[in-house]
Amino acid sequence: SQTIHQWPATLVQPVGSPLSLECTVEGTSNPNLYWYRQAAGRGLQLLFYSVGIGQISSEVPQNLSASRPQDRQFILSSKKLLLSDSGFYLCAWRPAVGPETQYFGPGTRLLVL
C-alpha cells in the first residue's frame, strides 16, 4: 500500500531564516505531487505541483520554491521566511493515471516569529 510522509511535523522559525520541508511517498511510481498551504481559518491554497522529476509548476507568486530531486520526493523551500509564511503545509499525491483522488500527508505546522 502507499504511504505519504512529511517532516518535520512542527517547526518554529525566526523571520528571515531558511526553510526546508520534505515530503516522500512510498509504494507508488511517478506520482503527481502537490504542496498546499492552509492559513488559520482559511481553506487550502495550492502552491506547487509536479508531474515528474524536475518538473515544477507554481500556482501563486511568493518567496517559496519547490523541487523534486527524486521521483517520490518533493521539497518546499524558502531562502528567507516571512511572518505571512506561517501556516499548515500539506503535501499530497495522486497516481499519474487511474483514480482521481489526491491523498494527503499529515502536514507540517510552521510558525514564523
Add this chain to the structure above:
Amino acid sequence: AQSVTQLDSQVPVFEEAPVELRCNYSSSVSVYLFWYVQYPNQGLQLLLKYLSGSTLVKGINGFEAEFNKSQTSFHLRKPSVHISDTAEYFCAVSDRRSGSARQLTFGSGTQLTVLP
C-alpha cells in the same frame, strides 16, 4: 478556472440530528467533485467523490452527497451525526480534462460541531 463556495463556515448540530453541508462550484469545464474531512492537526481524509454515473454517492462514516449539475451543487449529508463527526469539511473540484494535472480547488471549509 474553477471556484468553490461553502456557504456555511460553522454548523453546530446536536448529536443524532441530521446535517447538510452546502457546496456550490463554478467552472468553465467539466469537473470531478470531492469532499474531504480534516480532524484537528491532521491531514485531509477523503470522504467521498463524484467521478461519473449515479449522482448520489455514498462515502465513509455514513456520509453521502448528491451532484446537481443544473444547480452546480454537491451538498454533503448525514442522517444522524455523532460526536466523532466534529471536524472541518472541505469541498473540492478538479478539472476532468485529460492531460491536466488534476490539481484540486478547495472551498474555505465548514466547521461541523456536534453537540451532546
